[in-house]
């Protein structure tokens with residue numbers, strides 16, 4: 592929220608899963624959140640949480656694929672997405688769709704990470720216990736995607752974009 596400075600309007604949580612990010616944003620702002628995921632099961636979970644958290648009146652749910660977002664162009668003020676982009680098969684198409692649904696001047700904040708350095712270390716250690724090769728395959732895939740991202744974002748013709756890579760994780764911040 593600090594980065595985007597968007598506190599009202601329509602927000603798409605792309606690849607929302609249980610809606611943890613969209614729900615957190617709704618709690619500290621006045622945005623209306625469209626929870627969007629390819630998995631009906633995840634959307635059902637997200638739906639149950641918004642009732643518990645009393646943000647149901649500002650929540651809607653949409654099932655679909657990020658590569659063909661079933662929304663009109665220029666219909667969203669903010670697109671947020673955490674932890675979903677590594678699963679998108681065609682990164683260029685997915686980011687083009689994100690920019691397409693943004694209104695002029697709208698922002699997207701897309702990426703993920705482990706929250707902070709301490710949490711990262713705990714997660715990496717747990718994953719290494721489960722699979723000693725985890726770090727290698729994870730790193731290789733992440734590095735490939737990160738290297739390709741600036742060119743992909745340029746091709747979506749945003750007003751500007753920046754890549755944030757700090758202990759909060761790796762994020763693309765895009766302004767249409």
Ligand SMILES: C[S@@+](CC[C@H](N)C(=O)[O-])C[C@H]1O[C@@H](n2cnc3c(N)ncnc32)[C@H](O)[C@@H]1O
Pocket residue numbers: 605606607608609610611612627628629630633655656657658672673674675678679680
């Ligand atoms: C690791 S979860 C992250 C969930 C949530 N954003 C969070 O931060 O907790 C990834 C989510 O992305 C969704 N997803 C993956 N590929 C997708 C696609 N092509 N279109 C829409 N959703 C997708 C999955 O169904 C899953 O719910």
